[in-house]
Amino acid sequence: MASVSESIDDVAKLLDRKASVKGDEGKHKFVLKTPKGTRDYNPKQMAIRERVFNTIINCFKRHGAETIDTPVFELKETLTGKYGEDSKLIYDLKDQGGELLSLRYDLTVPFARYLAMNKITNIKRYHIAKVYRRDNPAMTRGRYREFYQCDFDIAGQYDAMIPDAECLKIVHEILSELQLGDFLIKVNDRRILDGMFAVCGVPDSKFRTICSSVDKLDKTPWQDVKNEMVGEKGLLPEVADRIGEYVQKNGGLEMIEQLLQDPNLSQNKLSLEGLGDMKTLFEYLTLFGVTSQISFDLSLARGLDYYTGVIYEAILTQDQKESQVQQQNDHNEEALSVGSVAGGGRYDGLVGMFDPKGRKVPCVGVSIGIERIFSIMEQKAESSDEKIRTTNTQVLVAAAQKKLLEERLKLISELWNAGIKAEMLYKKNPKLLNQLQYCEETGIPLVAIIGEQELKDGVVKLRVVATREEVDVSRLELVEEIKKRTSAC
Amino acid sequence: MASVSESIDDVAKLLDRKASVKGDEGKHKFVLKTPKGTRDYNPKQMAIRERVFNTIINCFKRHGAETIDTPVFELKETLTGKYGEDSKLIYDLKDQGGELLSLRYDLTVPFARYLAMNKITNIKRYHIAKVYRRDNPAMTRGRYREFYQCDFDIAGQYDAMIPDAECLKIVHEILSELQLGDFLIKVNDRRILDGMFAVCGVPDSKFRTICSSVDKLDKTPWQDVKNEMVGEKGLLPEVADRIGEYVQKNGGLEMIEQLLQDPNLSQNKLSLEGLGDMKTLFEYLTLFGVTSQISFDLSLARGLDYYTGVIYEAILTQDQKESQVQQQNDHNEEALSVGSVAGGGRYDGLVGMFDPKGRKVPCVGVSIGIERIFSIMEQKAESSDEKIRTTNTQVLVAAAQKKLLEERLKLISELWNAGIKAEMLYKKNPKLLNQLQYCEETGIPLVAIIGEQELKDGVVKLRVVATREEVDVSRLELVEEIKKRTSAC
Numbered sequence: 001m002a003s004v005s006e007s008i009d010d011v012a013k014l015l016d017r018k019a020s021v022k023g024d025e026g027k028h029k030f031v032l033k034t035p036k037g038t039r040d041y042n043p044k045q046m047a048i049r050e051r052v053f054n055t056i057i058n059c060f061k062r063h064g065a066e067t068i069d070t071p072v073f074e075l076k077e078t079l080t081g082k083y084g085e086d087s088k089l090i091y092d093l094k095d096q097g098g099e100l101l102s103l104r105y106d107l108t109v110p111f112a113r114y115l116a117m118n119k120i121t122n123i124k125r126y127h128i129a130k131v132y133r134r135d136n137p138a139m140t141r142g143r144y145r146e147f148y149q150c151d152f153d154i155a156g157q158y159d160a161m162i163p164d165a166e167c168l169k170i171v172h173e174i175l176s177e178l179q180l181g182d183f184l185i186k187v188n189d190r191r192i193l194d195g196m197f198a199v200c201g202v203p204d205s206k207f208r209t210i211c212s213s214v215d216k217l218d219k220t221p222w223q224d225v226k227n228e229m230v231g232e233k234g235l236l237p238e239v240a241d242r243i244g245e246y247v248q249k250n251g252g253l254e255m256i257e258q259l260l261q262d263p264n265l266s267q268n269k270l271s272l273e274g275l276g277d278m279k280t281l282f283e284y285l286t287l288f289g290v291t292s293q294i295s296f297d298l299s300l301a302r303g304l305d306y307y308t309g310v311i312y313e314a315i316l317t318q319d320q321k322e323s324q325v326q327q328q329n330d331h332n333e334e335a336l337s338v339g340s341v342a343g344g345g346r347y348d349g350l351v352g353m354f355d356p357k358g359r360k361v362p363c364v365g366v367s368i369g370i371e372r373i374f375s376i377m378e379q380k381a382e383s384s385d386e387k388i389r390t391t392n393t394q395v396l397v398a399a400a401q402k403k404l405l406e407e408r409l410k411l412i413s414e415l416w417n418a419g420i421k422a423e424m425l426y427k428k429n430p431k432l433l434n435q436l437q438y439c440e441e442t443g444i445p446l447v448a449i450i451g452e453q454e455l456k457d458g459v460v461k462l463r464v465v466a467t468r469e470e471v472d473v474s475r476l477e478l479v480e481e482i483k484k485r486t487s488a489c
Numbered sequence: 490m491a492s493v494s495e496s497i498d499d500v501a502k503l504l505d506r507k508a509s510v511k512g513d514e515g516k517h518k519f520v521l522k523t524p525k526g527t528r529d530y531n532p533k534q535m536a537i538r539e540r541v542f543n544t545i546i547n548c549f550k551r552h553g554a555e556t557i558d559t560p561v562f563e564l565k566e567t568l569t570g571k572y573g574e575d576s577k578l579i580y581d582l583k584d585q586g587g588e589l590l591s592l593r594y595d596l597t598v599p600f601a602r603y604l605a606m607n608k609i610t611n612i613k614r615y616h617i618a619k620v621y622r623r624d625n626p627a628m629t630r631g632r633y634r635e636f637y638q639c640d641f642d643i644a645g646q647y648d649a650m651i652p653d654a655e656c657l658k659i660v661h662e663i664l665s666e667l668q669l670g671d672f673l674i675k676v677n678d679r680r681i682l683d684g685m686f687a688v689c690g691v692p693d694s695k696f697r698t699i700c701s702s703v704d705k706l707d708k709t710p711w712q713d714v715k716n717e718m719v720g721e722k723g724l725l726p727e728v729a730d731r732i733g734e735y736v737q738k739n740g741g742l743e744m745i746e747q748l749l750q751d752p753n754l755s756q757n758k759l760s761l762e763g764l765g766d767m768k769t770l771f772e773y774l775t776l777f778g779v780t781s782q783i784s785f786d787l788s789l790a791r792g793l794d795y796y797t798g799v800i801y802e803a804i805l806t807q808d809q810k811e812s813q814v815q816q817q818n819d820h821n822e823e824a825l826s827v828g829s830v831a832g833g834g835r836y837d838g839l840v841g842m843f844d845p846k847g848r849k850v851p852c853v854g855v856s857i858g859i860e861r862i863f864s865i866m867e868q869k870a871e872s873s874d875e876k877i878r879t880t881n882t883q884v885l886v887a888a889a890q891k892k893l894l895e896e897r898l899k900l901i902s903e904l905w906n907a908g909i910k911a912e913m914l915y916k917k918n919p920k921l922l923n924q925l926q927y928c929e930e931t932g933i934p935l936v937a938i939i940g941e942q943e944l945k946d947g948v949v950k951l952r953v954v955a956t957r958e959e960v961d962v963s964r965l966e967l968v969e970e971i972k973k974r975t976s977a978c
Contacts, residue, residue: 422551
C-alpha cells in the first residue's frame with residue numbers, strides 16, 4: 001500500500017536527518033516538546049485564559065459585536081503583499097499538491113478577505129483566534145510563534161471618527177476592567193505622519209521605510225533612530241532633524257490646535273485632514289470621559305502597510321517588575337513595543353485590495369494583545385496566593401464502606417441528570433480518607449457520602465469540606481440542598 | 490533588503506505558476522475563496538456554534554473535567570506512526586528552516602504527547618479545537634479539511650470500566666440534550682475483535698487490514714466487504730465467512746453472556762478479557778439507565794491504530810432527510826460512518842509511545858463529531874423560522890432630532906459603563922425611522938430616544954420595539970429600567 005510505504009519513507013528521512021545531526025544516539029528517540037515558539041496551556045492557565053476572554057468578549061458584546069471565524073490557513077496569495085517587510089515571517093504549508101497555503105498572520109487580512117468575498121459592506125464583529133509568525137528567535141527571544149489575537153473591527157461607510165472613538169473606548173474599558181494597573185493609549189494618524197514626512201522633505205519613495213524607523217522610537221533613543229535614517233536609509237541629516245522635532249511631541253486637544261497652526265503642516269492636505277479628524281476624535285473621547293489615558297503622539301507609527309488613517313497603541317505605564325514577563329510577552333499584536341497590550345487603526349483600502357472591482361469598505365479596528373495580559377494575570381494569581389480552581393465540581397460522591405460502587409454510580413447518575421457537577425473516584429472501594437483528600441486538593445466544596453445506614457434511612461450524609469460539618473439530607477432533597485449550598489459554583 | 494526581495498521572488502514564482510496553469514489572464518487576479526475543504530463561519534453560524542459548544546462544555550464540566558490547549562502544529566515525528574493508513578492525510582508545513590512540523594490530525598495524539606512530556610499520570614480533561622486532514626476530495630466529497638473536535642478523556646490507572654462507562658454516559662447526555670432525535674451508541678472492544686480474528690483463522694499480520702475492512706460494514710454490504718477481504722487482502726473465503734457470522738451480531742447483556750459461552754471465543758484469552766470487561770461495562774451502564782440506546786455490536790471496528798480496548802461510536806438513527814447534511818458532514822471524528830456523531834475508545838499504549846521509558850498511562854476518551862451537529866442545528870433553525878439573534882444588544886441609543894450626536898455619545902457611554910449592551914448608529918444625524926428599522930432588523934428590544942424636550946426634562950423616552958409602547962424614564966433610573974426589561978438578554 002502506497003500510504004504505508006510513504007510513511008515509512010518519511011520516518012526513514014527523519015531518522016537520516018536526525019542521525020546526520022546527532023549521530024546514532026538520536027535514532028528512535030522522540031524529542032518530547034512542542035514546536036519552537038509554541039506552548040501548551042495547562043488547566044490553571046486555561047482557567048485564567050477563560051476569565052480574561054470572558055472580560056474581553058463581554059466588552060465586545062456590550063458594544064453590539066457579532067463574531068465570525070475563518071480558517072487557520074488562507075491561500076498564500078491572500079496574504080501576499082499585505083505585511084510589507086514582515087511577510088518573511090509567514091508560515092507556508094508544504095506543497096502536497098493542490099493550492100498553496102499559508103497560516104494566517106493576523107485576523108485583519110482574513111477579515112478583509114471575508115468581507116470582499118461575501119460582499120459585506122457593514123459589520124461590527126469580533127474574532128478571537130490564534131495567529132502565526134515565524135519570528136526570528138535569535139533576534140526576538142521568548143516571543144511566541146503561535147499566539148492569540150482578540151480583534152474587534154467596525155466596517156462600513158460612516159461619519160468620521162464615530163467608530164474610531166468607539167474602538168478607543170473599548171480598549172479603555174477592557175484595560176480598566178482587567179485591572180492591569182495604569183495604562184496609556186497613544187494615538188496618531190497615518191496621514192499626519194505622511195504629511196509630516198512630506199513637509200520635512202522625505203522623498204515619497206522613502207515614506208514607508210522612514211515610517212518603520214520612527215516606529216522604533218518607543219524602544220530606541222532618537223539618536224539611534226536618526227542614525228538609521230541617515231546612515232542606512234540615506235536621509236539628509238537636516239531632514240531627519242526636522243522629523244525629530246515633530247516626533248518628540250505629544251499631548252491632547254491643545255497640541256492638535258497648535259499643530260493645526262503649524263506653518264508647514266497646515267499647508268499639507270494630508271496632515272490637515274488627519275489633524276482635523278484627530279480634533280473630532282478627541283472631542284468624542286472627551287464625551288466618553290477617557291482622555292486622561294489617551295495621548296496624541298507623533299512618534300507612534302505602527303508598522304503594518306495597510307493602515308490609512310488613525311492608528312493607536314496601548315501600553316502599561318506601571319512597572320510590571322518581572323522582566324520575565326517583558327521578555328516572554330512583548331509579542332502581542334504587532335510586536336511593537338515591550339509594554340504594548342493593544343493596538344489598531346483604520347485601514348480603508350484593505351478590503352478593496354480583495355474586491356475584483358476594487359470597491360472599498362472603510363474599516364477601523366483594535367487588537368488586544370492577549371498573550372502579555374495572560375502572563376500578567378498568571379503572575380498576579382501566583383503572587384496573590386489565590387487558589388485557582390480548574391474545575392467547578394460541586395460535590396464528590398463518596399462511600400463510607402466497601403462494596404458500594406453500584407450505589408455511588410446510581411447516585412452520581414441522579415446528580416448528573418439533575419445538572420449537578422459531580423465527581424467520584426474511579427475505584428471500586430476507595431478509602432474515605434482518600435475521597436476527602438481529593439476534595440481538599442481540587443477544591444470541591446461538598447461530599448455526598450453514602451454508607452449502609454444512610455441507604456437504609458433513605459438519606460445521604462452531606463459534608464461541607466471546609467468546615468467538616470455533616471448533615472443527613474433526604475435523598476429527595478439532595479439536589480436542592482447541593483444547589484443551595486453551592487450557588488456560587 | 491533581503492526580506493523585500495524574498496517576497497518579490499515569492500510573488501514572481503506565484504505569478505509564474507498561475508501563468509503556466511491559466512495563461513496570462515490569471516495574472517494579478519485574486520482568487521477570492523477559502524482554501525479547499527475549509528469555510529468561514531458567519532455570525533449566524535457562530536451563534537449556533539456557541540449554543541452547541543455551551544451544551545457540550547457544560548456537560549464536560551458537569552463531569553469535573555479540566556481543559557487544556559496545545560499548539561495547532563506538532564513536530565512531524567510526534568504524529569508519525571500513530572494513524573496507520575491515514576497518515577497520508579496529515580498536512581505538513583513547508584521546511585522554512587528549523588523543525589519539521591505538521592498540523593494536528595486529532596486531539597488525542599497531542600494529548601498523549603502532553604501527558605508524557607509533563608509526566609502526568611492522572612487527568613480528566615476536555616479539549617475543543619480544530620484539526621486538519623487532507624482528505625482526498627475526489628473520494629470524499631463535501632468533507633471538511635479543517636473541522637472541530639470536542640474531546641473528553643480520562644487518563645489514569647483506575648478500576649476497570651468505570652471511566653469507560655462515564656464516557657458513554659457523557660455521549661448519552663450530550664446527544665439527549667442537543668435534541669438531535671433518536672440515536673444509538675454502538676460498542677465493541679479491540680480485544681474481542683482481535684480474538685475473533687484469531688479464532689476465525691486470520692493470520693496475525695492481517696489483523697489491522699482486516700479490521701479496516703470490517704470497519705466499512707456500516708456503509709458497505711457484507712458481500713462487498715467479504716470480496717475485499719478475500720480478493721484484495723488474500724483471506725481464505727471460509728475464514729471470511731466465519732468473520733461474517735460474528736460481525737452480524739449485536740445486542741446487550743444477553744448477547745455478551747452468549748458469546749462468553751461461545752466454544753471458540755471463550756478459548757481465546759484476548760476476547761475473554763474483552764467480553765468480561767464488556768459485561769462489567771453493561772452492568773454500569775444499566776445503573777446509569779442508558780442501555781436502551783447502547784448496543785454491543787461486533788461489526789464496529791474503528792480504524793485508528795491506537796485503540797487497545799473498548800471502542801464506541803454514536804449514530805443518529807432518525808432520518809435527517811436532507812441528503813445535503815449527509816454529504817457535507819459525514820466528517821466528524823474519524824469520518825467512519827455517514828451518521829456518526831461521536832466516537833472514541835480506550836488507548837492504553839499511546840502515552841507510552843512518547844515516554845522515554847515507555848511508561849504507560851491508560852486512557853479512555855470520546856470525541857464529539859461537532860461539524861455534523863452544527864449542520865443539523867443550522868437546518869433546524871432554518872426550517873423552524875426561529876429568528877437567531879447574532880448580538881445580545883439590549884438597547885439602541887437614538888435621537889429624535891438632528892444635532893444630538895454629542896448627547897447620544899454621552900448617554901451610550903453612561904450605559905456601557907453601567908454594563909448595558911448598547912449600540913447607536915454611526916451617523917451624525919440619523920433619521921428616527923432608520924434607527925427604529927435597525928432595531929427591527931437586528932432584534933434589539935429597546936430604544937432609548939433623546940430629543941430636546943427629553944433633555945430639558947432630564948428623561949429618556951424608552952420604546953419597546955415589539956409593542957411600540959413608549960414611556961418616559963428618568964435618566965437616573967434608566968439603567969435599572971433597561972435591566973429589568975431585558976433580564977433575559
